[in-house]
Amino acid sequence: MALIANSAKLRSYREELVDKKAKEGKKVVAICAGTGCNAYGSPKVVAAFREEIEKQGLSDKIEIKPTGCHGFCERGTLVLMHPEKQLYQRVKPEAVAEIVDRTLKGGEVLEEHLYDNPVTGEKHRTEHEIPFYKHQERLILGKNGEIDPTSIDDYIAMGGYDGLAKALEKGPEAVLEEVKKANVRGRGGGGFPAGRKWETCKNAPSDKRYIICNADEGDPGAFMDRSILEGNPHAVIEGMIIAAFTIGSDEGYVYVRHEYPLAIERLTIALAQAREWGFLGKGILGTGLDFNIKINRGGGAFVCGESTALMMSIEGKVGEPRAKHIHTVISGLYNKPTNLNNVETYANIPLILDKGADWYIGKGTKGSPGTKIFSLVGKVNNTGLVEAEMGMTLRQIIFDIGGGIPDGNEFKAVQTGGPSGGCLPASKLDLKVDFDSLWEEGSMMGSGGMIVMDDKTCMVDVAKYFLGFLKFESCGKCTTCREGLRRLHELVTDISEGKGTEETISLIEELCDTVEAGSLCALGTTAMNPVLSTLKFFRDEYMAHVKDHRCPAGVCKELITYEITDNCNGCMVCAKRCPEDCIAGEKKQLHVIDIEKCIKCGICKDVCKFDAVRVY
Amino acid sequence: MTVKFTINGVKVEAESGDSVIDTARRYGFDIPSLCHHQAVTPYGACRVCLVEITKGGRKKITTCCNYEVLDGIDVVTDSEAIHKHRAMVLELILAEAPDAEPVKKLAAKYGVNVSRFERPKAGAAQERHDCIMCGLCVRVCTEIVEVNALAFNGRGYNRGVGGPYLEAPQSCIACGACAWVCPTDCIGFVEEDGMRKVLKWDRELPMEKDEDGRPFAPKFQLHYFKEKFGLPADIYKKAPGTR
Ligand SMILES: Cc1cc2nc3c(=O)[nH]c(=O)nc-3n(C[C@H](O)[C@H](O)[C@H](O)COP(=O)(O)O)c2cc1C
Ligand code: SF4
Ligand code: SF4
Ligand code: SF4
Ligand code: SF4
Ligand code: SF4
Ligand code: FES
Ligand code: FES
DSSP: OOSOOSHHHHHHHHHHHHHHHHHHTOEEEEEEOSHHHHHTTHHHHHHHHHHHHHHTTOTTTEEEEEESOOSOGGGOSOEEETTTTEEEOSOOGGGHHHIIIIIIITOOOOGGGSEEOTTTOOEEOBGGGSHHHHTOOOTTGGGGGTOOTTOHHHHHHTTTTHHHHHHHHHOHHHHHHHHHHHTOBOTTTTOOBHHHHHHHHHHSOOSOOEEEEEEOOOSTTOOHHHHHHHHOHHHHHHHHHHHHHHHTOSEEEEEEOTTOHHHHHHHHHHHHHHHHHTSSBSSGGGSSOOBEEEEEEOOSSGGGGSHHHHHHHHTTSOOOOOOOSSOTTTSOGGGSOEEEEEHHHHHHHHHHHHHOHHHHHTSBOSSSBSEEEEEEEESOSSOEEEEEETTOBHHIIIIIISOOOGGGOOEEEEEESGGGOEEEEGGGTTOBOSHHHHHHTTOOOTTOEEEEEETTOOHHHHHHHHHHHHHHHSOSOSHHHHHHHHHHHHHHHHHHTTOOOHHHHHHHHHHHHHHHHHOSSHHHHHTTHHHHHHHHHOHHHHHHHHHSOOOTTSOOGGGOOEEEOTTOOOOOHHHHHOTTOOEEOOTTSOOEEOTTTOOOOOHHHHHOTTOOEEEO | OEEEEEETTEEEEEETTOBHHHHHHHTTOOOOOSSOOTTSOOOOOSOTTEEEEEETTEEEEEESTTOBOOTTOEEEOOOHHHHHHHHHHHHHHHHHOTTOHHHHHHHHHTTOSSOTTOOOOOSGGGGGTTOOOOOHHHHIIIIISOOOOOEEESOGGGOEEESGGGSOOTTOOOOOHHHHHOTTOOSOEEEETTEEEETTTTEEEEEEEOTTSOEEEEHHHHHHHHHHHTOOTTGGGSOTTTO
16 A cells, blocks of 8 residues: 555645654754765765764754755765755865764854855855855755655655645646646757647557656766756656656656666665655556656667667667657657656656746746756856756856856856857857757757856867767767768867868868758757857957967967976976976076977976966 | 658659658659668668758758658758758768769769868778668668678767677678678679678678589578578579579
């Protein structure tokens, strides 16, 4: 017998949980146990806290709760003290005893663990005061700091599965209308309205339909989906159940990237609990809904995240895209109507059902309601997972949340949308970030990658990097993608080596046109974005490479020269470290580089404390 | 079920499940192809069969060998844009198979006589010798011969075709069907000294001799056909034509 027999029982069960927690009146210390913080030793911090709490006899006053990712991984291990949300960062196990003693018991604030703002030098005590968090709208990620992902009760106590209960009361038609009205758009790349996809799938004639969650997350540096699955797996499960109910499906899959063991572990636990509690299985919450979810481990290639390749892979075949002249919502997995959505898309669904579409469309912009999670990385002070309301400008995300560019360097460009996104220059910083605005500027939302670049970045080099990634990840089926990307990479490499001409640039543009028009799946049809956007916004830089054989940013090795200037005081450090032994000079004398031998590794520039090495 | 649509403004009919390319050809429209064969499942690899198809008011450039006919679509088989894209695709293919006559001929038809992409290349691609990864050999071997001797290996520009793990295909019966269907003629198939050789796959099989001592087919192939079709044990004692 399921623990939660129906919606009324769910509500009384929640009340009991809330009452019980209130009676216990424990102070909750949430310690991030996401993949990032784990790497910083979070399990040891958790163990140290538990031991110390036990030792000090505080077990009935304080609850130690390992949670999912809080988004600020670079500051791990994070320790968040509820209810004020006081945040200690970079906590090491050695510091735990003192924190328990002085902060948890004594109420003292330990300055050394507070976040120190690299921009202002200020220290901030609580999460709400830290700019990184202050400007975010954490509808999805916020719960990560409060929920123990291995406890379904934690999720239920916070209102979890209430969206499902409401959906079941409304009936499938009304739920569909709600999701359509909310206009929630796919967070996995394309931004297609989920409601419309659900509707087509629901109306496709068939005796069987599938629900799939795409958790393949292959974009380099992206980890939003991982963090949701690790931190709040039930939100995704609940979203999938609501989809199943609406569309009429009894079988679901979560296709999880192979390299995500912790996400798989947490999801496995959550699925087992959902079954035991009666949210999965037969006759869910006393209704006629039967639904189950299986986990499928990804095939290991980037292209397996593409819808048709993903379905092939679940069927046990090689994950290779096929033509989609008939959409997978009509004929997908095992040729049955199949609804595929991304992790973050599903995680939005319970919110919409719980709070209503009207509330949801009040967030974000008209065309792109709600929030989007970005992985903000690169040359920016605060890196991490950022959930921003749609319509925030790039400037607000990079400078207010991200704290701007470190080391006093200038902002140069931001690449959004993962490997096939475009690079936008400073003149576009006031662009509102939503699906359509980014697309119009030759970039895209993609799954939410955001790489910030400073003035030390060469845009030709950037285009070369992404083409290199994409040509390697192409499945190799279509000529346009397999050969087209290989050739584009060769041509851009020519330019970076000073071997390009203006003809090379026009050939690149010509070829991009055909790669876009002629490729089978979106890997090929969007692969030209990094090249075309850099050509559009940074054409001068290409021209400098082509005409003057010069790399203005000083990155492209073939086009730069290292030189020691008069600033040199003859400390000899560079000469000792040069791998080619090509720096000559006496102590306290000006040093000289033998440019014939120099391999342009840049070590001399990095080690010189007197800013005497110049690149031109 | 009969499907009605237009090609270049001409009203045409086809059976549902038919491909646009086959229908167009049946009506005498010329669409180039390098990876298509009516006998096997369409794959959509070479991308030279690009056409424009308007469906529900939306025009799209797409391949048509793997496009199943639909009521009410409008197909345009040639335009400036189509010509330009086909020429570019052929330029890419010509660089892969600079010595393949059929490719040279088709490319020339689109005004491509030299490829701007040709250059000494490194890596797996160099080993391919005119293979353009069309996958016809794989599909023929799997779907017609049904011995599954061939597969694609690797991905992207490192893609190759051959036996599993690029070793000589163990289940190849040296029937030669793949060599026959290959659009660039790069597989190579010879009979000599009582042996049948499929050069690209490094497969060599001795020929069975008929009663008069004339070699006529690889033993392995005959054994396979006997098993598959349950033929009598002595069926192959005579070469075809003398039987
Ligand atoms: C090469 C390629 C890789 C993709 N990888 C992913 C992925 O890792 N995760 C994802 O959700 N969508 C990925 N997509 C997009 C999916 O094909 C699909 O559009 C998406 O999962 C649909 O869900 P949504 O509408 O909720 O975004 C990829 C697409 C392509 C072309
Ligand atoms: S576009 Fe690229 S990744 Fe997609 S099917 Fe073609 S070759 Fe494969
Ligand atoms: S490290 Fe700098 S200051 Fe020292 S010798 Fe080299 S160039 Fe001169
Ligand atoms: S760039 Fe590298 S090789 Fe060249 S002088 Fe400096 S340390 Fe030596
Ligand atoms: S010759 Fe070998 S590889 Fe080619 S089709 Fe026949 S059995 Fe297959
Ligand atoms: S060997 Fe021939 S048939 Fe096989 S993939 Fe290459 S070009 Fe096509
Ligand atoms: S893993 Fe701890 S904040 Fe991301
Ligand atoms: S013939 Fe259509 S893609 Fe090759």
